[in-house]
Amino acid sequence: VGGCWELEARDGASEARAGWLTTRDGTRIPTPLFQPVATAGSLRTLDWRDVQALGYKHVLMNTYHLVVRPGLDVIKQTGGVKSFTGWRGSILTDSGGYQVYSLAARRSIKPDGVRFIDHVEGQRWHFTLESTLRAQLTFGSDFAMCLDVCTGLPAARTRVRRDMELTHAWAREQAALWPEIRETASIVHGDSGTPRLFGIIQGGVHDDLRRESIEVLSSLSFDGLAVGGLAVGEGREDFKRVAALCGPLLPEGQVRYLMGIGEPADLLFAIAQGYDLFDCVQPTRLARHGYAYTRQGKLAIKHARFTGDERPLDPSCRCSVCRSHSRAYLRHLFLLKEHSYAKLLTLHNLYFYRNLLNRARRRIVAGNYGKWWPRQYRALQGMVPEGY
Ligand SMILES: [Zn+2]
Numbered sequence: 001v002g003g004c005w006e007l008e009a010r011d012g013a014s015e016a017r018a019g020w021l022t023t024r025d026g027t028r029i030p031t032p033l034f035q036p037v038a039t040a041g042s043l044r045t046l047d048w049r050d051v052q053a054l055g056y057k058h059v060l061m062n063t064y065h066l067v068v069r070p071g072l073d074v075i076k077q078t079g080g081v082k083s084f085t086g087w088r089g090s091i092l093t094d095s096g097g098y099q100v101y102s103l104a105a106r107r108s109i110k111p112d113g114v115r116f117i118d119h120v121e122g123q124r125w126h127f128t129l130e131s132t133l134r135a136q137l138t139f140g141s142d143f144a145m146c147l148d149v150c151t152g153l154p155a156a157r158t159r160v161r162r163d164m165e166l167t168h169a170w171a172r173e174q175a176a177l178w179p180e181i182r183e184t185a186s187i188v189h190g191d192s193g194t195p196r197l198f199g200i201i202q203g204g205v206h207d208d209l210r211r212e213s214i215e216v217l218s219s220l221s222f223d224g225l226a227v228g229g230l231a232v233g234e235g236r237e238d239f240k241r242v243a244a245l246c247g248p249l250l251p252e253g254q255v256r257y258l259m260g261i262g263e264p265a266d267l268l269f270a271i272a273q274g275y276d277l278f279d280c281v282q283p284t285r286l287a288r289h290g291y292a293y294t295r296q297g298k299l300a301i302k303h304a305r306f307t308g309d310e311r312p313l314d315p316s317c318r319c320s321v322c323r324s325h326s327r328a329y330l331r332h333l334f335l336l337k338e339h340s341y342a343k344l345l346t347l348h349n350l351y352f353y354r355n356l357l358n359r360a361r362r363r364i365v366a367g368n369y370g371k372w373w374p375r376q377y378r379a380l381q382g383m384v385p386e387g388y
Contacts, residue, residue, distance in 0.1 A: 013370025015274035023090035024193030080140030137185030160204035247273030287345035319351035
């Protein structure tokens with residue numbers, strides 16, 4: 001079995017790379033790639049036709065949420081997540097490791113996995129190393145993630161080290177388990193192709209721990225590596241330093257995934273550090289709160305200055321929303337609390353992300369990404385200026 005990612009071009013003046021990610025049915029998806037988050041099998045406010053029309057062929061879903069609702073039995077009975085949801089593209093599933101952080105009050109970490117009391121009905125769940133991998137195979141995921149221990153920050157170094165060492169022990173065990181359970185689960189499921197498994201780097205904001213984590217994870221037989229444990233409460237400077245440290249140290253021939261990142265400016269920064277794959281709830285969550293992205297920063301549609309503004313959300317955007325609707329109308333829908341504003345802003349924001357990454361990719365292939373991104377980065381930060 002060959003790799004699932006190949007390099008197409010490298011930028012001259014940064015670590016940025018353009019490549020192709022191959023899904024289990026052989027579809028090749030260009031990287032850098034942003035994965036919209038369809039937590040429990042739904043990309044909120046949209047249906048899959050919208051997602052496909054935006055040009056997305058790949059989304060992320062969360063194992064924890066799918067296991068809690070609708071549950072593995074329903075997914076098994078309906079033939080896997082793709083058949084259950086009707087999504088025809090590919091899927092990467094998180095392992096539940098993020099919920100180790102986000103549901104810290106509802107879980108306890110044991111040597112063999114994580115116990116959760118769920119946020120819906122308060123049921124008890126035991127996510128073992130094996131059950132987490134099996135769940136992702138039952139879903140029919142293209143890309144599965146290792147269960148890891150994601151440390152919320154700030155945290156004492158001793159705690160970060162302990163969580164990292166448990167993450168390493170789990171990674172060793174899961175890398176060893178994977179080939180065998182992949183075969184048995186694939187037979188049951190009947191999906192074609194080979195599902196892939198990615199490992200996750202931890203180590204908090206400590207450079208030496210991050211290096212150690214990369215060394216350990218790189219020595220195991222994963223199909224790609226992710227940097228986890230960022231965007232979990234560390235400061236801006238720590239985020240940028242650790243992301244910049246880890247990117248170039250990850251294996252060159254594999255896909256590099258920076259988990260939970262990020263805002264458009266952060267994506268451009270991360271691409272310059274050599275990452276290929278991203279996910280973040282921001283474009284969809286902020287849309288539901290009335291925020292739209294533009295090339296000059298974020299825009300809060302409720303703002304009084306947009307009351308009679310006949311321009312589109314972003315004058316440079318070619319999405320279906322910007323071609324049809326004014327800021328004035330979208331603001332009107334928002335104030336009426338019409339559901340349609342959330343859908344329209346979600347459509348625009350996801351188009352904006354895809355367009356941004358397409359533009360970034362073209363720059364990488366042309367070899368001038370390193371010169372291009374810093375100016376875009378500055379313009380994307382903060383809120384949109386008066387007059388734009
Ligand atoms: Zn637009």
